[in-house]
Structure formats: structure tokens, C-alpha cells
Amino acid sequence: MSDIGSTIWNLLPGWRSACFLALYLLIFTPLELLIPAQRGRKFFRQGWSTDLLHFFFSAIPITIGITAMIGGSALLGSLITPVAVTHWLVSQPIWLQVPIGIVLADLFFYLGHRLQHEVPWLWDFHAVHHSSKELDWLAAFRIHPVDQILERGTSLIPLFVLGFSPSAIVAIIVIFQWQSILIHSNVRIPSGWLKWLVATPDFHHWHHSADAVGHNKNFSGQLPLWDLIFGTAYMPSAMPERYGITDSISNNYLMQLLHPFRRLAARVLRRLKVRQPVSTPGPEHDPQGRSLYKLPGIDARGDRSASN
Ligand SMILES: [Zn+2]
Numbered sequence: 371m372s373d374i375g376s377t378i379w380n381l382l383p384g385w386r387s388a389c390f391l392a393l394y395l396l397i398f399t400p401l402e403l404l405i406p407a408q409r410g411r412k413f414f415r416q417g418w419s420t421d422l423l424h425f426f427f428s429a430i431p432i433t434i435g436i437t438a439m440i441g442g443s444a445l446l447g448s449l450i451t452p453v454a455v456t457h458w459l460v461s462q463p464i465w466l467q468v469p470i471g472i473v474l475a476d477l478f479f480y481l482g483h484r485l486q487h488e489v490p491w492l493w494d495f496h497a498v499h500h501s502s503k504e505l506d507w508l509a510a511f512r513i514h515p516v517d518q519i520l521e522r523g524t525s526l527i528p529l530f531v532l533g534f535s536p537s538a539i540v541a542i543i544v545i546f547q548w549q550s551i552l553i554h555s556n557v558r559i560p561s562g563w564l565k566w567l568v569a570t571p572d573f574h575h576w577h578h579s580a581d582a583v584g585h586n587k588n589f590s591g592q593l594p595l596w597d598l599i600f601g602t603a604y605m606p607s608a609m610p611e612r613y614g615i616t617d618s619i620s621n622n623y624l625m626q627l628l629h630p631f632r633r634l635a636a637r638v639l640r641r642l643k644v645r646q647p648v649s650t651p652g653p654e655h656d657p658q659g660r661s662l663y664k665l666p667g668i669d670a671r672g673d674r675s676a677s678n
């Protein structure tokens with residue numbers, strides 16, 4: 371089998387994915403039963419089979435896409451980053467490289483994530499992730515492959531452009547992966563003041579809240595620091611009661627993959643003034659598809675306010 375063939379074969383859903391699934395089940399299911407953030411939730415909740423399909427099958431395009439973004443970032447780094455900067459970075463111990471890398475990666479994650487909520491065609495991809503009505507560890511995998519490639523790829527840009535050591539980058543990716551599953555889990559973590567330092571389930575659950583008060587809050591993936599700095603942090607003591615969005619998104623895996631492209635086609639047709647029925651945009655977007663969520667410094671129709 372050729373190198374490309376064996377690479378694709380390794381990416382296919384198989385024993386490795388099944389082993390990770392078993393590991394996540396063994397770790398998070400007891401936690402969700404013992405210390406649930408919300409009690410009385412069913413194990414086989416609405417949409418679990420769709421999320422399982424995301425878990426197994428979306429890994430293939432995601433791996434290919436992120437690999438391409440890593441290659442582009444490394445190439446950019448070789449062109450613009452002074453050699454002295456990279457030498458200094460890789461000469462640092464891994465215990466120093468990892469926290470520096472997490473801070474930088476999460477800043478890029480924050481900025482990319484905020485754009486996903488603001489730019490209509492990016493939101494159409496990201497809306498799939500926000501369509502879960504119930505959150506648990508498996509809901510972390512309900513994400514459109516394009517959305518995941520852009521989100522994860524963006525966070526990795528500074529690491530590969532600056533030239534962190536491979537071992538530091540692997541450690542950061544592993545930490546990020548586990549934390550992204552944890553913050554979606556239905557687990558109550560009594561974190562006290564620590565919740566302002568490290569993202570916890572209650573931090574990210576509010577990002578998924580169906581109530582308007584939680585919209586466009588808590589964009590960071592790992593460090594609430596960036597939401598505190600940019601004025602988008604929101605963490606009351608209670609957990610949100612409802613999750614999801616009002617955009618009409620099917621619970622079918624293939625329809626979720628097609629959702630942003632159907633919205634894009636509808637938008638293009640509308641621009642061409644072709645009269646044909648399109649799905650009604652949810653209350654989060656106006657008829658032009660712009661976000662109606664209100665961000666600091668940005669008015670309700672997505673235009674910059676005069677103060678900025
Ligand atoms: Zn989001």
C-alpha cells in the first residue's frame with residue numbers, strides 16, 4: 371500500500387477510534403453520573419447517535435485539513451520568523467514552552483471563535499456545534515469538519531509560525547483535546563476562584579446557553595483570561611437550563627454536513643435575486659444572514675459602533 375493509502379487507512383474509523391471512545395466512556399460517564407451538572411439526564415439523550423457518527427467519520431477530513439494548515443503555518447514561520455526567536459523558544463524547558471504556547475494558542479482560538487460567531491458563512495458551519503440541546507462529553511464531537519479545521523488550525527498557527535518544539539506542541543494538543551471534552555461534559559466541578567483561571571464545564575456551558583444572556587460569551591477554549599480582557603466573560607454561579615439555537619438544523623449527520631453549504635447556496639441565490647424558497651434564518655441572524663447577537667463595540671446588526 372502506498373504512503374498516502376496507508377495514511378488514509380490509518381485515519382479510517384477503526385480500533386484506535388474505538389479505544390479512545392472506550393477511554394472517554396470509562397472516564398466521563400462515571401463522572402457525569404456521580405457529579406452531574408444537571409441531574410436526571412438520559413444516557414442515550416437526543417442526538418447521541420449523530421454525535422457518534424461525527425466522532426467516527428469526521429476525524430478523516432479534520433486530520434487532513436489540520437495537517438494542511440500546519441504545513442502552511444510552518445512554511446509561513448520559515449519565511450517570517452527570525453531564527454533567533456525559534457532558537458530561543460526551543461531552548462526553553464518544556465514546562466515553560468507549554469504554558470506560553472497555551473496562552474498564545476488560546477488567544478488565536480478566542481479570535482477565530484469570535485469570528486465564527488460574527489461572520490455569517492462561518493456561523494453556518496459553527497451553528498452545527500451549537501445545535502446540541504443537551505451537553506455531555508460526546509457533544510464535544512458534534513462539530514462540522516470545516517469548523518473544526520478552522521478552529522483548531524487557527525489555534526495552532528502561532529505554535530508552528532514561531533517554531534515551538536514538537537514535544538511542547540504535542541503536549542498542548544493533548545491538553546487542549548482533553549479539556550475540550552471536559553468543558554462539554556455534564557460534570558459539576560467545584561472550582562471556586564480556579565474557574566477564572568481555567569475553563570470549566572460551567573464556563574463553556576454558558577457559551578451554549580439558549581438564553582440570550584449567554585449569547586456571544588465565553589469564547590476562550592482554555593483560559594477565561596481572554597474573555598475577561600475582551601469583556602465577554604460570563605459566569606454566574608448557576609448553570610444554564612436550556613441549550614441550543616433557534617436555527618433549523620437537522621439531527622441527521624449528513625444533513626448537518628450539508629447545512630452550511632445549503633445556507634451558502636441560498637445566500638448566493640438571494641444575492642442573484644433568484645426567487646426561491648430558502649430556510650428561514652433563525653432569530654440570531656437578519657434576512658441578510660448577519661448575526662444579531664450583540665458583541666461589545668458591535669451593534670445588533672453586526673456593524674461597528676461609532677465608539678470603535
Ligand atoms: Zn461557539
Ligand SMILES: [Zn+2]
Pocket residue numbers: 499554574578
Ligand atoms: Zn462547545
